[in-house]
Amino acid sequence: MCSSSKQTVKSYINQLKIPSNLLPSELGNLYFYSCFIQASCDFLIEEKWLMGLDAKKKPDQDFLKQYFNNQLSTIDFIKDDLCLDNKALLKLKKQFEKLEFEILLEAKERTPVEKKKFLIQALNRMTNIFIQEEQAREDNLNFPRLYRSFDGLDSIFELDYNLDVEMLVDEESKERLYQGSGVGVQSGYSSILLALHFLDLKYGQSVTDLGSGYGRLGLVFSLLRSDLLMNSYEYVDHRVQLSKEAASMLEISKKCIFTTQDLSVEDFKLPFSDIYYLYDPFSEETYQYIISQISEYAKSRKVTIVTKGNARKWFLKLAKEKSWKEPLDIDASNLSIFELTT
Template sequence: MTQAQKAFGDLLRRGPSLFSDLQLLNTQHLAEIYVLAAFTQTAIPFITESHWLYRKQNGAAPILPIFLESLFGKELARISFFRAYLEEIELKGFKELKEHLHCLEVALIEYIRTRPAPEQREFSRSSLLQMSALFAEEESWQPTGISLYRTFDRLDEVFELNYEADAGMKIETIDGGERLYEGAGVGVQSGYSTVLTALNHLQLCDSARFVDLGSGYGRVGLVVGLLRPDINFVGYEYVPHRVHISAKTAERFQLHEHVKFEIQDLSLAEFSIPEAEVYYLYDPFSEETYKYVLDQLIEISRRRSIVIVTKGNARKWLLDVAARENWSQPKQYDSGNLCVFRTRSA
């Protein structure tokens, strides 16, 4: 058992009265505890629901330790050190445990936000590394296991991604048809699972160029910047206040030398998408803009090999293009939410 795991167990056994002791732990330990707290919050309802389904299908309630055996060999392996406590409190104690987990996560994030920017940066990077390992494990138990898609969204608070900035947003467009996702909040961002799973599978070379077409509040760029300081990232976003927020965090975390965010209407004829090794699209455009952007990516792909990472409906648009341009068969990850297209060598 690691020191962070021991501290995690102690904090939960004694409850919120002990949360002030967070200041006694170093940044790496706090990151591990954050990931454990967020993950276990997601795991608790999964255990409860799985137990209920087993009882319904088999007509009898299984003994909890026996029931948990298979889960700790798979989905719950990350918290196997915590198994004895879960068996001790049984299902009747899960509600209070979940409340304590929520309070711990909130208290930890609030504490980290009071720390200097370098500590916040290290906390975020350490958390992302552990999250990345968890998402790699998740691929082995999907689609029937625990879904971690929104488990770690509270990390946005450390990044200071203020989605309330969209409130009352009024932006005029030339044709009135651009898709801006007004008021979509965290929904305007790719999930951490999507971004980290993409990085796990892309295996990008040093000094690769990464372009995000429709970067929203910049979550993709901040993750890439923290984990791959060797990669040059640029994110283009139509909405100015989203760019300002993401650029401010990049500067605060000293990522601004290799992570850039720019205000850009991608539908403008005078704008040319720069050449890069990787392009990321999260269903960000109207149909007309999609056609214009894809035409440019196709032209680039005819000159050089590129990778296009898609999320959401962007995959549908690219499937026809891939077949027509004789690209490699796309790979799907994250329960089909993420699709990676690799073009043929020029």
């Protein structure tokens, strides 16, 4: 599919230059490779350590073969370039960090239409690697650590987490607003893309993010599935404003809606949605309030809940009470998918 990006990666290793005028999709591929190769350098160093190999020596081809046939098959075209001692692997990783930086700079200069193509290509490549990571987990194989590898994409969405640093919270509020928390409390791209993959959504279904933070979930789902109706509610207004600006820049705002809303207030009635997504948003009281509304809907329609983090425990309790089936746990059990049926 992308033999030219493979060539670009190879030529980058030799000449440390990215060709100008890359198509946005090629730039997206290159972004993917630059991040995956960085994680792979760390991975090889760790695997060598686990196997008791000498850090100062190049590993032999047989050692590398097992990885390039499996976990690192995506980058087997540079397997010879990764046959390095640890010092050289770290140097290569630094080069790819620089490449990632340059790619993002270049992508930021592109038109909104090109940015969109860049993002879609990168996200599709990331989906495949996260599925591969999921498979490796099932097979009990170690895998390059990717959890925060692709956070640089936020700069294309222009999500500026610094706005959280000086935020003031109403001291009377009982809500859990993650004052000053930034990127650490946004769902990782692995969670978002695996959720989208495993949900296997039907055409035009509605998805609601309850406590949407900076809106990564809505933005990514809408980019990859323009048929979905995405609704995101968030208490903190500056986060909502940035999500809205990103959606508008990418021309997805028609079906990717962000609303500033305190979901704990009693005059707010939660609209029906086929899927609700919750990543640790609420105080206990608010969970009870929201769950009671979702349970009402589930009496007459199928509702799917995706939880991340501790939100799982609330729905597990509910599932047991109502004899709903066990959730599907994915992403190292970070994500759970509950199907609530009548």
